[in-house]
Amino acid sequence: MNSFAKKQRQVKEEAAKDAIYEASVEVLLEHGIDGLKMQEIANKAGIAIGTLYNYFDNRESLLYYVDCRLRNSGLNHIEEIAEKSAPADEKLNDLVVEFFTFCDKHHIVFSLADKLGLRDRMPKDEKTDVFERAAACIRKIFDEGISQKLFREHDTNKSAKVFFFAIIGILETKRFLNSESSVGFSQDLLDVMNTYLGNEK
Amino acid sequence: MNSFAKKQRQVKEEAAKDAIYEASVEVLLEHGIDGLKMQEIANKAGIAIGTLYNYFDNRESLLYYVDCRLRNSGLNHIEEIAEKSAPADEKLNDLVVEFFTFCDKHHIVFSLADKLGLRDRMPKDEKTDVFERAAACIRKIFDEGISQKLFREHDTNKSAKVFFFAIIGILETKRFLNSESSVGFSQDLLDVMNTYLGNEK
Amino acid sequence: MNSFAKKQRQVKEEAAKDAIYEASVEVLLEHGIDGLKMQEIANKAGIAIGTLYNYFDNRESLLYYVDCRLRNSGLNHIEEIAEKSAPADEKLNDLVVEFFTFCDKHHIVFSLADKLGLRDRMPKDEKTDVFERAAACIRKIFDEGISQKLFREHDTNKSAKVFFFAIIGILETKRFLNSESSVGFSQDLLDVMNTYLGNEK
Amino acid sequence: MNSFAKKQRQVKEEAAKDAIYEASVEVLLEHGIDGLKMQEIANKAGIAIGTLYNYFDNRESLLYYVDCRLRNSGLNHIEEIAEKSAPADEKLNDLVVEFFTFCDKHHIVFSLADKLGLRDRMPKDEKTDVFERAAACIRKIFDEGISQKLFREHDTNKSAKVFFFAIIGILETKRFLNSESSVGFSQDLLDVMNTYLGNEK
DNA sequence: AATGAATGAGTGTTCATTCAT
């Protein structure tokens, strides 16, 4: 097969998967997890049911794909923030704000797999990697803050993890409380962390 | 109707609900959330499926009941610990250890409602109350720690919430990673908190 | 559980299976094998689709049951004839006539399993047994015919098998030709066999 | 249209049909009747699925074509044997051996139409013709045997049919029993027939 | 003529819920 046709097909496939991904996320936001039926996804994507099965072996595969992209999307978001050149305390603040903004939109991002029973699908390595990437972002900011003399010296590895846990906990709690905003909670988190980090501002 | 018969009936009803609750938890642990079928619950409880509907209007009601009891069970657990007379730092440690032990067993306790789509079922007040009770336990320990001169003075309201968030985050992360133990994570949390609280031990 | 209730339930179960069996056969005769859908069977039996699954694990189980009963029904039929006290030549004639009459009604009797892809479902022993039972009937008649001096002495084991093969072959051919009657073919068979058996009548 | 182009197209069409036929048979042998899907056939033939529909109106047409060719192939096989110049008893033996060898390979040859629900598709004349051709081969051998004084005089029309029925019956039985070899059965048939035919060898 | 992605009607199966006994 010539390489051009091959490339073209791949592009088409990606476009289709994109459409399915976006349709899935829309359905998820509109009808919740219980509304995530193949028919519903197909409808929203404007394609036939059968077409879904041209791109994914079965429902589980499709949802796994959606879950991974969604998660990556979130991770990229916070990694971008961590890369910015800005004072560490500002970046920390941004990270929290942006993260919650993102999750307010895709409020299922870190628990989709779990709810869909896809936990066993993802290889352990990959899971660990997700966790490490997220924690690394925070740690990087903490380390920068220390070099910038904004934060006091401390074990940034541990504190980054704990900070991450607290963010996840806030997301969960927020979801549980069904509360529209997590501003109060995230502010509490930032306050406590600033104290902990010795950030006087 | 005479009061004795009424009482008797109530006792019987409670006994039945107990059995159903316990059966549900067993099924949950054995077959996971996907195995939580009415038939399965009835089998495990040793009653007919129709009987379930004498005590609960429908599946959702039953699961809501189970979820509430399960959550209360967890809360009582940590409240007991918070009531103990012991040094605050020891109690804090115990709380974390006990809480994770409990959740290792009933690892669904705080997310059952969510997964079952029961979020909208619980009145907002009650949800808030759950959160407040949990946070109050921690706050109580922090306050005691301050009186006992074990912890430094600080805004215990905020720190208790953050501590709680971190615990929930660890649970979530642990579930996500499917990792058997959360010892490492909870130790990180305790280390960070002890630093934060100025607990020198 | 008391034995009466147990018995009663079994009777009910049998009745239900009977109804399903008969409905299946009717559907088979009416719509052919391609019309043998669960919905169709349920409709014909006057029950709900779900009810079918109270008595059979899945479509395959149901069809296997139908197939076995149908086959047994045919075997019993010819075994009855073989048991009759009558001259062997008459019995041989009856067997052929009755067998084809039966198969005209249930013209799928010996090939249902095959068409439904159930071949692998039946244990080899059972299959062999079916064949042996059928052949034994014929052999019995041949042996009687020899004692009655109606047939000449010969290896009845072999000839019974060959006779059976010819019957099956006629059934197949008939089915292939879609011809309404097999009278001509079975008469040919009887003629040839009578010559072979030395039956002068 | 010029005749050359016409011819060329026909040749191409035949080549394509050949490929499709062979692919179908391969798929049949590899995946069984349930695996006989249009996609599978196209894959095996190395063409696109849409191309199948350039040569056949629909699945049924294709399978009908395959079935006819397969059957003809079998018939040609035994007709060749019947044409051979060799002693009749030897030819009879060969016919049986070769026929079963052929059917061991294409063990569906005589029942494919039936299983695929194509029975109604074949014109009655053609079906009768198939049967007549097969019977004629055997009859020819019987007639030759009589001229060669190998077999006794008898109604070869009837006996040829019965012999044919028995062969078909053996095939069916064999298929039903899923037994690897039909040597025993066909030997029984030959023994009985030799006795019947008065062939002393 | 060849392609193969898109189509969508059709099927087996599940399971919460009902109700006659």
Place this chain on the structure above:
DNA sequence: GATGAATGAACACTCATTCAT
């Protein structure tokens, strides 16, 4: 009150067929 067989809507998935390229 207890039972559990009956119910049937709902869903994932298949595959022959079409048609734009």
